[in-house]
Amino acid sequence: YVLTQPPSVSVAPGQTANISCGGDNIGRKSVHWNQQKPGQAPVLVVYNDRDRPSGIPERFSGSNSGNTATLTISRVEAGDEAAYYCQVWESTSDHLWVFGGGTKLTVL
Amino acid sequence: QVQLVQSGAEVKKPGASVKVSCKASGYTFIDYYIHWVRQAPGQGLEWMGCMKPKSGGTKNAQNFQGRVTMTGDTSISTVYMEMSSLRSDDTAVYFCARSVGYGQAFDYWGQGTLVIVSS
Numbered sequence: 001y002v003l004t005q006p007p008s009v010s011v012a013p014g015q016t017a018n019i020s021c022g023g024d025n026i027g028r029k030s031v032h033w034n035q036q037k038p039g040q041a042p043v044l045v046v047y048n049d050r051d052r053p054s055g056i057p058e059r060f061s062g063s064n065s066g067n068t069a070t071l072t073i074s075r076v077e078a079g080d081e082a083a084y085y086c087q088v089w090e091s092t093s094d095h096l097w098v099f100g101g102g103t104k105l106t107v108l
Numbered sequence: 109q110v111q112l113v114q115s116g117a118e119v120k121k122p123g124a125s126v127k128v129s130c131k132a133s134g135y136t137f138i139d140y141y142i143h144w145v146r147q148a149p150g151q152g153l154e155w156m157g158c159m160k161p162k163s164g165g166t167k168n169a170q171n172f173q174g175r176v177t178m179t180g181d182t183s184i185s186t187v188y189m190e191m192s193s194l195r196s197d198d199t200a201v202y203f204c205a206r207s208v209g210y211g212q213a214f215d216y217w218g219q220g221t222l223v224i225v226s227s
Binding site: 030053098 | 143145152153154155167169170203205210211212213214215217218219220
């Protein structure tokens, strides 16, 4: 199972960033999003398509339908600059985890 | 607070083995799965496998079957990942992460362990 993300997304501070994650019928799976800043471990920012862990700002939201899941970051801040990885559990074949290739968000 | 603390960086020669530890604290160790994920320099995340500390059961991704062994010691809340027959392309940062269920999100991650394979 393959997850496809754009390599990079750029947005000005205060604007909205949309990061896509494409996969065959991904809308039927639960998608999780991880944020990774340089030299740091990933941090879960959205799970089960649209839920936020405790401590994650409401500016982070998610959606998932059809063949595309989307992470939306509203009112982007400089501190949001990071790589973002989508993740799903492939439960229909070999029961394994798959990550997208990652999207580097640049805040202009 | 929940913490996953990993062992320090390693430098190994091709063909050798490496064993990385992941010590958990701040939660009931046996109630969560521990996963291993690696990241080659400048690359993305790759899931390697996971362990259920309660039963000792493990599952490896196909790319790592036969070369990666995961074990645990519940008395010290620690999981180990051992990789054998190391190659230069195994040079990467190795992360552990936990999930409450096998198919659930990874809600906490270790800080990562750099493994360098070089002659």
